[in-house]
Amino acid sequence: KQEVTQIPAALSVPEGENLVLNCSFTDSAIYNLQWFRQDPGKGLTSLLLIQSSQREQTSGRLNASLDKSSGRSTLYIAASQPGDSATYLCAVDTGGFKTIFGAGTRLFVKA
Amino acid sequence: DGGITQSPKYLFRKEGQNVTLSCEQNLNHDAMYWYRQDPGQGLRLIYYSQIVNDFQKGDIAEGYSVSREKKESFPLTVTSAQKNPTAFYLCASSFGRGYEQYFGPGTRLTVT
Secondary structure (H helix, E strand, O other), rough: OOEEEEEEEEEEEEOOOEEEEEEOOOOOOOEEEEEEOOOOOOOOEEEEEEEEEEEOOOOOOOEEEEEEEEEEEEEOOOOOOOOHHHEEEEEEOOOOOOOEEEEEEEEEEEH | OEEEEOOOOOEEEEOOOEEEEEEOOOOOOOOOEEEEEOOOOOOEEEEEEEEEEEEEEEOOOOOEEEEOOEOOOEEEEEOOOOOOOOOOEEEEOOOOOOOOEEEEEEEEEEOO
């Protein structure tokens, strides 16, 4: 059974710092992996989608990597800003329309 | 503007009452999903639909029902059989299997 874990559960950094959020999954047979951002009380906003055949995806200050063999993905945020404060979730598509979500990392960027 | 709408934003019900949450999309997506989010937990799949007039149970379907009569609409009914219905409910859609999922703003349901 696929399980997705995100560590740490919460992270506080000063503005301008580069940071890495981690996501691990137990079964390497994945279809794709998606990173989302969620602001308090809101829906999820898609940040990056990495297909199983890809190693990384980039969008602006965000870079996501995928290592299926080790069951890990990282989301790198460059030059963090207070507006980046949110909960970041990773989600693994196991095929067949079922997606397994991690519990998220709550990020706080201090001005 | 293309997107997914959910209504209402907040919903309050008494125990024992059925309640229906609305989800509409104008992205021309074939697939639609319902998730439940509880504090400190990841999203859990309730139901999904690949195409009109077809839907499948997710991991926590007990106490919920859905319909998919139109491509744009995927309403979720929370029945009185759902033992712990208070939660944040999120609807999503995608072009199909393996495509990016897009989410609505969510409905917070409180049952007392």
